[in-house]
Amino acid sequence: AQTVTQSQPEMSVQEAETVTLSCTYDTSESDYYLFWYKQPPSRQMILVIRQEAYKQQNATENRFSVNFQKAAKSFSLKISDSQLGDAAMYFCAYSTGANSKLTFGKGITLSVRP
Amino acid sequence: GAGVSQSPSNKVTEKGKDVELRCDPISGHTALYWYRQSLGQGLEFLIYFQGNSAPDKSGLPSDRFSAERTGGSVSTLTIQRTQQEDSAVYLCASRGAGGFPYNEQFFGPGTRLTVL
Secondary structure (H helix, E strand, O other), X not given: OOEEXXXXXXXXXXXXXXXXXXXXXXXXXXXXXXXXXXXXXXXXXXXXXXXEOOOOOOOEEOOEEEEEEOOOOEEEEEXXXXXXXXXXXXEEEEEOOOOOOOEEOOOEEEEEEO | OOOOEEXXXXXXXXXXXXXXXXXXXXXXXXXXXXXXXXXXXXXXXXXXXXXXXXXEOOOOOXXXXXXXXXXXXXXXXXXXXXXXXXXXXXXXXXXXXXXXXXXXXXXXXXXXXXXX
């Protein structure tokens, strides 16, 4: 069975600084997808960034980028120039197969200090 | 266009009562998922519908939980004889057909269920 581990329950970053959120996963599959979702207090899960396992190039979306290390099964999220609106819970997630159901980590609460 | 909607937003019920939670997916999305978010278990998959295929019910925690999807669109998650451990946020997500980039799931705002 696939597992996703987020070992840090909380992190804090100063506004305008950079923060990295860690995620590791375990799978025997070779073809899969990895995601980072943001969940603000409104509960709405918002996709931040996604990565296909077959792509060696790390995904980037504006201030968000990932460091995907397939051999190490690591998928960290870097947030640059942190903004107050980045404060939320962040979930790392994995999916594979035809049903593409998501397996989530426990999440990390990110706070941004003004 | 409209996103995934869920109703009610919040539901408070008494232990032993039945509840129904509704999900309206994005129009045209063939895949629909239910997830549960609770303090103890985190986010966990419950059930998956894809078109007219038999649903994947592998995540349902007990036979008190059931779900249906009518006409390939709206889905209802039913919890019978609710227990306090059923208290959680129930999230619905939908996905378009095909492979990547359509593997993205779009989530609704969830229903917070409180069982007293």
